[in-house]
Amino acid sequence: MALSKTLRPVILDVDTGIDDAWALVYAAHSPNLELLGVTTVFGNADLETTTRNTLCMLDLLGANTPVYQGADRPLLREWAGPVPRYHGDNGLGNATLPPVSRQAESQHAAQFIREQVRSRAGQITLVTVARLTNLARALLYEPGLAALIDRVVMMGGAAFCAGNVTAVAEANIWGDPEAADIVFRSGVPITMVGLDVTMQARLRREDLNRLDPALPYAKVLQDASEYYIRAYEQDSPGIHGWCPLHDPLAVAVADDPSLVGTETFPVRVETQGQRTDGMTIVDRRDGCAGTGAEVALTLDIERFLSVFRARVGMH
Numbered sequence: 001m002a003l004s005k006t007l008r009p010v011i012l013d014v015d016t017g018i019d020d021a022w023a024l025v026y027a028a029h030s031p032n033l034e035l036l037g038v039t040t041v042f043g044n045a046d047l048e049t050t051t052r053n054t055l056c057m058l059d060l061l062g063a064n065t066p067v068y069q070g071a072d073r074p075l076l077r078e079w080a081g082p083v084p085r086y087h088g089d090n091g092l093g094n095a096t097l098p099p100v101s102r103q104a105e106s107q108h109a110a111q112f113i114r115e116q117v118r119s120r121a122g123q124i125t126l127v128t129v130a131r132l133t134n135l136a137r138a139l140l141y142e143p144g145l146a147a148l149i150d151r152v153v154m155m156g157g158a159a160f161c162a163g164n165v166t167a168v169a170e171a172n173i174w175g176d177p178e179a180a181d182i183v184f185r186s187g188v189p190i191t192m193v194g195l196d197v198t199m200q201a202r203l204r205r206e207d208l209n210r211l212d213p214a215l216p217y218a219k220v221l222q223d224a225s226e227y228y229i230r231a232y233e234q235d236s237p238g239i240h241g242w243c244p245l246h247d248p249l250a251v252a253v254a255d256d257p258s259l260v261g262t263e264t265f266p267v268r269v270e271t272q273g274q275r276t277d278g279m280t281i282v283d284r285r286d287g288c289a290g291t292g293a294e295v296a297l298t299l300d301i302e303r304f305l306s307v308f309r310a311r312v313g314m315h
């Protein structure tokens with residue numbers, strides 16, 4: 001009799017978003033992950049749009065995974081607004097989207113996270129690929145929750161590389177620094193999948209033609225990704241013909257942690273700085289290494305790309 005494999009139960013927190021859309025495809029097709037639910041937050045677009053896009057992608061994937069809406073703004077600040085330059089006016093590169101077949105559940109994302117984590121204590125991996133507002137809210141309501149979460153795999157931060165919103169800050173941290181700081185201080189085990197590695201995970205224009213055209217999501221993702229690639233090309237003189245796969249890489253690391261090499265450091269988030277707001281401060285002082293967050297610093301690029309292609313349906 002074949003032994004059944006234990007799946008890793010995950011909740012995916014998104015602000016869909018073009019790279020979030022790829023992350024949803026990756027997660028839905030992973031044979032190692034059990035996707036319990038998807039929670040949504042403001043970020044690349046407003047909450048209504050990120051939720052609609054999430055439902056739309058799940059429809060195209062034929063997945064009935066429940067979706068829970070969360071925060072529509074940062075914990076303490078005004079929202080800086082959507083990011084149409086990178087994600088288009090509709091959050092998916094202005095690709096034509098089919099109408100969605102269902103609505104989000106009525107329960108709030110933070111409440112869903114709390115209930116699931118409590119009911120499966122020590123088992124759940126939270127994969128966050130957006131502002132950390134939903135998780136911070138759950139932890140604020142119930143600080144003991146941190147001890148019940150198996151791990152947070154977070155796309156966010158820039159440890160030893162440049163930021164992408166400011167010189168030092170990455171978008172998911174910069175977009176709600178107080179929330180990110182709460183998460184880093186909570187004691188929850190964290191794998192930080194930041195720009196140090198996500199800028200090495202590259203989707204090339206020619207890869208888009210390798211996507212099986214029969215897949216219901218192929219056209220939306222091809223059009224959206226072309227938009228994303230153009231935005232990166234226009235803004236970054238060093239980028240030609242590719243865009244980073246930030247969010248799918250975090251899902252990939254939850255799926256297979258051996259894809260990245262990590263080092264462990266205390267990490268704090270700057271919330272007061274005039275020029276450094278949202279910076280992830282990684283404490284490399286003598287004696288600090290070994291406690292804190294596991295920070296991804298190296299990536300097995302070829303292995304990641306080969307699994308990515310298989311999961312999303314590229315030949």
Ligand code: BDR
Nearest residue numbers: 017019129130171172246
């Ligand atoms: C992160 O910011 C968002 O715009 C992307 O979806 C990704 O999660 C990259 O910095």
Ligand code: CA
Nearest residue numbers: 017020129130
């Ligand atoms: Ca995102």
